Amino acid sequence: MPDAVRAVGLDVGYPTAREPVTVITGLDLVVEAGSFLSILGPSGCGKSTLLRVVADLLPPLAGTVEVLGATAAAVRSRRDVAFVFQDSTLLPWRTVRQNVCLPLQVARSRLTRAISDRSEALLDLMGLSGFGDRYPNQLSGGQRQRVAIARALMGEPKLLLMDEPFGALDEITRDRLNDELLNLWRRTGTTILFVTHSIAEAAYLGERVLVLAANPGRICLDRDLKPVKQPQNRCTREDPALVAVMAELRAALAEAS
């Protein structure tokens, strides 16, 4: 199985009229297929920009990035990659169900299975059964994010990019959605790249955590958590090993900022 992401000498940033703004330079990164990678870093260090490049929403400035063994563009047009944005980006004129079904309606869908079955199953999975006919403005923030995740899963992506999806939620809701996300990940085997500002969330979710530093953007810590979270990335939030990891991440983050 090809790696989910393989970046070599990757520079990411924004082309502007004068000269390109480079946000991250010389990034070498391999993300195994099926893994769960958390990405931490100070604000403005380029986490969102990195996800954009992997999603082919932005071309790399230099270097190469290979996604699922192909170019990022090919993977995007195959719709093997889905993006969950920080704001849920639900379309307000569509009901929950219609929002979740959007990926099937747009472009020639390669999914042939009955749409309604699948959307109902996903709504169930995200704890949204009975909400299908509501409009986004009738949902709480946590419910909206769940809809956004259900919509991302509708296309059965092999790679799921999540940019601070739970940033605006209270701790309790966030913890619950974290557990739901982990269950989902175990069930589907989707690779997840998860950007967050929360050290606790990064440590609890990730099999591996990257800490990025700013100016220039680079990896300042690459911590494998598999040894402390056995089996299958399981642990409790109070696990001393996890708490130790969090202290380590906090120190790296302090240094990075």
Added chain:
Amino acid sequence: MTPLPPLARTVLPFAGAASLIVAWQYLLPMAGVPAYIVPTPTAVLAVLARDATLLTGHFWPTALEAGAGFLIGNLAAILLAVVFVHSRVLQAAYFPVVLFFNTIPILALSPIIILIFGLGMTPKIVIAAVICFFPTLINMIRGLDSAGPSEHELFRMLSASRWEVFWRLRLPRSLPLLFSSLRISSATAVIGAIVGEWIGSDKGLGALIIQATFNYQSDRLYAAIVLSSLLAIGIFAVVVAAEKVIVREG
């Protein structure tokens, strides 16, 4: 403030209007306002009943002009907005010109439009259309461009075609702004038609208003005004009904 109960919300507007009409009927004459300046509501109603055939004869041409102008002007604006948001070159080249035209008071142009199109219904339709056109064009462009960057990225992640981005994102996003512009147009289209009739016509509510004014028939003048406002309300009601059907949001 806590919202009023539904019954009160339905009844109060009528009660408010009724109180003003009653004041108009009894207080204005008592205050010494002569009937040739402000006739009482009952007098206006009496004219509406007595001159019904004459009034409807003048109502329909204006309704036709305002309705046709409303449809043509807004449709043209919507189509041009669609072209503009899909061609940055055309938009860059012509949108400033459009903004410039928008600063010309259209009503000041109406004599020229009458000169060009003669005395029939056409110039009135043109004036009503032009007066609807610019605000809707500007609102529609704003509306079609109002989808946020992450909404566009969502559609890009789905490899949506331009048509799909238009149909499933830009168009639904534009509808609230479009309809607010259409609601305003419902009144301005009637104004356009009436002003056109003032300048050169012997048919229509505008012509009737001028005739009634010159003949000191103020009750007939008021009846014509009531009908023009009913016409605007009618178009407005159609717009609101269409909005209810088309725009579904929560």
